[in-house]
Amino acid sequence: MPEVIGTIDELRNRVGETRDSAAMVGGDTRVVLVPTMGALHEGHLALIRRARQLGDIVVVSIFVNPLQFGVNEDLDRYPRTFAADLQALAAEDVTFVFAPSAHEMYPEPSNGTRVTAGPIASLLEGASRPGHFDGMLTVVAKLLNIVTPDTAVFGQKDAQQVFLAQSMVTDLNVRVAIDVVPTVREASGLALSSRNRNLNEAQLHAAAALYAGLTSAQSAAAGGSVAALAAAHALIDPQPLVKLDYLVVVHPHTFLPVGAEHVGPARMLVAALVGGTRLIDNVSLDVA
Numbered sequence: 001m002p003e004v005i006g007t008i009d010e011l012r013n014r015v016g017e018t019r020d021s022a023a024m025v026g027g028d029t030r031v032v033l034v035p036t037m038g039a040l041h042e043g044h045l046a047l048i049r050r051a052r053q054l055g056d057i058v059v060v061s062i063f064v065n066p067l068q069f070g071v072n073e074d075l076d077r078y079p080r081t082f083a084a085d086l087q088a089l090a091a092e093d094v095t096f097v098f099a100p101s102a103h104e105m106y107p108e109p110s111n112g113t114r115v116t117a118g119p120i121a122s123l124l125e126g127a128s129r130p131g132h133f134d135g136m137l138t139v140v141a142k143l144l145n146i147v148t149p150d151t152a153v154f155g156q157k158d159a160q161q162v163f164l165a166q167s168m169v170t171d172l173n174v175r176v177a178i179d180v181v182p183t184v185r186e187a188s189g190l191a192l193s194s195r196n197r198n199l200n201e202a203q204l205h206a207a208a209a210l211y212a213g214l215t216s217a218q219s220a221a222a223g224g225s226v227a228a229l230a231a232a233h234a235l236i237d238p239q240p241l242v243k244l245d246y247l248v249v250v251h252p253h254t255f256l257p258v259g260a261e262h263v264g265p266a267r268m269l270v271a272a273l274v275g276g277t278r279l280i281d282n283v284s285l286d287v288a
């Protein structure tokens, strides 16, 4: 079982001690952080395995961050599976699990300092989740300051989160490398997500159209971004159980939608409601 730590002071001390003892024997002192909200699945385990390749001291944080939930999003209903998460982590090479309380992370009274994510945070996922990305970046900034990792590992599935975390690190000169791990998928192509557990069999089947649409777009991108979008729509739109929120091609450097004239690398992003469950996915495109 990995060592579970609940307080910031203790985590800092243990990471420091572990770094120092590795340094004394000429060992690997690199610290890698995998931030999570728990409800761990194979997608998270892929992040943890990648972390292990990047350094010897792996810290997995498990914290359901209240700040990134909107008033209409039910924080209390977010799956909390701590015992099962620890069980899953026991089979991985994790040095510390950091599982603070909300009080430990956001003690009161406080002056409420927050990270502001900038204009991209109000687009796409941010359009239906106001404040979500400010809350996400605030907790990521706190975790980076607490753990002081050399690298933090994120999953490509949350492309906008990755873009904004990378932007924060660049804009605020945070001394950390961001490593991005490809999305892990079901055999059907559906991106793994803790929300997939809410889908019944018919919905799971319908949800697979999202990735089918994205891969069809990858082939069609040789004919331009408009052709790529048409190819994805052709597979997603006929699914009655899939209610599309957005399907868009964005520039990888700005995360803004590209025009029909765009040529070069891009990312296609999709979000849809399947039943009551919101799903997101994305792939890279080479638009010609």
Ligand code: PAF
Pocket: 035, 036, 037, 063, 065, 068, 136, 139, 140, 158, 161
């Ligand atoms: O992707 C998540 O699980 C969360 O947004 C993160 C990065 C752990 C911050 O709470």
